[in-house]
Every structure is written in structure tokens, then in C-alpha cells.
Amino acid sequence: MSKNMVALLKKPLDEEAVAAAMVAAGPDVHATAIGDGGALQLWDREGGQVVALVEAPILVRVPGELERLLGQEVAHLEPPIWWLEVHASEEVEGSEVPALRFAAELSLRLDGMVWMDDPAYAETAGLRSR
Template identity: 40%
Template sequence: MTYDLVVLTSRAPDVRAIVDSMVHAGETLRVRGAGGGALIQLCDDDGRPLVNIEAAQRVDVEGEVERLLGAEVTAGLTVPYWWVEVRASGGRGDAPALAHRFADAMVERLGGAVWPPVAPGGDEEGGNG
């Protein structure tokens, strides 16, 4: 079973922020593109995908994300902001934590929020890495 999370960033994700955040998730992970360039995968040494990162989508409509995730998630964000979906593989137990390390690093660099704020088994908001 996969584990999904959403990263909302105050600023548009640029290549540097994405690369730095992928390194923060795991320095030894391999990177490959998929989905015709719409997806980045972080993989283990055997090439198995652990985390899928989708291309950022700009959010321009006030209230759109609140309707889906709740107002507390977007507190402090003003449109436009960016929505990035991150999916951790269910095949490896540490994949959700890797996904959260990536997400937390993105928010640290670009501002924003992560939903849900804690990986399964995590005990503090935003504290997964």
C-alpha cells in the first residue's frame, strides 16, 4: 500500500530546491525520471522506486486546497502557491519517512506546509529528518 502526502510551497519549486530536498531525503538514493518527465523517482540501489515526486501544480484559487485538506493546512499561505504530490512505496518500511524528509526540506527552503504533517509512527509535527 502506498503512502501519499502533499507539499504546499509558498514559492515555485526550482531545480535547486528540488535537488537539495532529494539529497536531504537520502544521499545514497538514486534518481530517475518517469511519466514523460512529470515524475521524479527516488530509488534504492536495485532501482526499486521508494518515493515518487510529481511535478508541481500552481494553486490560484483561494479556498481550493482548504476544501480538500482543511483550513489549518493552508494557514499563512496566500495564492498563488504550489501543490506537489509525493507518494511513498509500500514495499519498504522507511519510504514514508524518506518522503517526509523530502517534503520537510522543500518547506524549509520554500515556505509552506506538509499534509499530513507527520509520517506514520512520527511523534512531532514537521520533525521527520
């Protein structure tokens, strides 16, 4: 199982935003590309454990699709929206902190928001909830 969040972004990912998100995730976190490079694993340098999986972004073009999938709180977002899932490991205590910081930095830079399956992650990471 994982702790899930979705960065909903109005602008597409770029290298500068991803680099800033890595810095925001924390000094003890590094990333490796997996598969064809569309997804990332975030690693804890000290423990050598994967703390989060960042999936490749998907462009949502269908009106109403975000609300159907995530609920009323995202109904104000009009497509096109880039959907980027971040899954923090439940096996690593505190993994939601770098995962949410990564997603939050992307949402700040790329004009978006972060949806979380549990708003308590924001408090754990020292960020405001939704």
C-alpha cells in the same frame, strides 16, 4: 496503496531546491525523471526499489481550494500555492522516511509546509509533526 504527503509551497520549484531535497532524502536514494520529466521516482540504491513517486507540481490559484481539499489546518495558506504530491510506497518498509525528508526540505527552502495523510510519518522520519 501509498503513504501520501503534499508539499504546499509559496515559491516555485528550482533546481537548487530539488537538489537539496535529494540530499535530504538520504545518501542511498537517487532519482529518475519519468514521463516528460515533470515527475520523479525516488529509488533505493541498495534494494533497487522505487520508494516514492514525486508528481509534477500544480499551481493552486483558487482561494479556499486548499482548505476544501485538505482541511482547516491549511486554511491560513493563501494562493497562489504550488501543490506537490509525494507518494511513498507501502510495499517498501520505511519508504515514508526519504519521501518526507524530500518534501520537508522543499518546504523549508520554498517557504511552505507539508501536509500528511498520517502525521505518524513525521515521527518515523525523525521530523516534527505538522
